Amino acid sequence: MIDAPTGLAQALDPLVTRILAPNPSPFTYTGTETYLVGTTDLAVIDPGPDLPDHLDALMAAIAGRPVRAIMCTHTHRDHSPAAAPLKVATGAPIIGCAPLALADAGPRADAAFDIGYAPDRVLADSETLAGDGWTLEAVATPGHTSNHLCYALRENGALFTGDHVMGWSTTVIAPPDGDMAAFMRSLDRLMQRDQDRIYYPAHGDAVEKPHRFVRGLIGHRKQREGQILRLLGGGPEDIPALVARMYVGLDPRLIGAAGRSVLAHLIDLSDRGLVEAEGETWRIAA
The missing domain is CATH 3.60.15.10 (Ribonuclease Z/Hydroxyacylglutathione hydrolase-like)
Incomplete structure (x- = not known):
């Protein structure tokens, strides 16, 4: 620190x-x-x-x-x-x-x-x-x-x-x-x-140790992406539900921001044809 x-x-x-x-x-x-x-x-x-x-x-x-x-x-x-x-x-x-x-x-x-x-x-x-x-x-x-x-x-x-x-x-x-x-x-x-x-x-x-650090950041993002896909594999979810399951014990002040991060992942996954939006919920693409 x-x-x-x-x-x-x-x-x-x-x-x-x-x-x-x-x-x-x-x-x-x-x-x-x-x-x-x-x-x-x-x-x-x-x-x-x-x-x-x-x-x-x-x-x-x-x-x-x-x-x-x-x-x-x-x-x-x-x-x-x-x-x-x-x-x-x-x-x-x-x-x-x-x-x-x-x-x-x-x-x-x-x-x-x-x-x-x-x-x-x-x-x-x-x-x-x-x-x-x-x-x-x-x-x-x-x-x-x-x-x-x-x-x-x-x-x-x-x-x-x-x-x-x-x-x-x-x-x-x-x-x-x-x-x-x-x-x-x-x-x-x-x-x-x-x-x-x-x-x-x-x-x-x-x-x-820049490369090792960046490799960890890439791994973290891929882990979050995989987590979203696994959760949606169990059925459609909205973003608040995904945040509650992905960020257990999160500081309440950060819940809204976590939702934005999840949305960023969902937009990326949607652009790649892996998920799709249905109203306020998201699901695995048909």
Whole structure:
């Protein structure tokens, strides 16, 4: 578990510093982790929520050095809102993921979208941004959100994984924007990368054995998929019934979010012709 207190600039290696935002919750763990990349000039990855204490901590860690870019992995409100005031304070452009504003009134296990996010430049997959001694490459990883990017630091083999891979929990896939099939393809993409020695997620500890960790995430999703198919093999079920049987003892605050995850699996299974909806219930496809 991360032992860095809120607001402390913690050097993880010569090119990476982490600052924890004061927004802990059942959905963000200890809070959002903002990363500074570089030494003489900087990139700020996932500036986090627009909270005065966090912005003060970021400015103290920046310590007057030029900021070349403010980079967001995606636009949930625990990741990108501080980009705008940080741009004002530093003069740095916002460069990274595309904007995405989605009205979504369903129960979530993550923050809603930041409708004010306005990038100066959107990075395409494999596009790079460089500073003094550092090069960040965009790695498109849709699934958690359709606009999600990871950032690979070429000089030291670090991958900043945002919410695509987290160090404390499985990632939320919440339709309509969250897409289970896209998420699984993005995990497979990380498995094909052999240059990443460590992951720095936006929530939770660093992942020091990336392939083994991602293999476990893929296995977990396949286990959930198999569980759904077995339960529907006994007859049609609605999502609340599936959640009650799949998540025994779940914190009541997370029941709605678990339902969204089950829905994401069901949509994927339906697209593959394995299940079908019948009103509010789902069944094995005829």
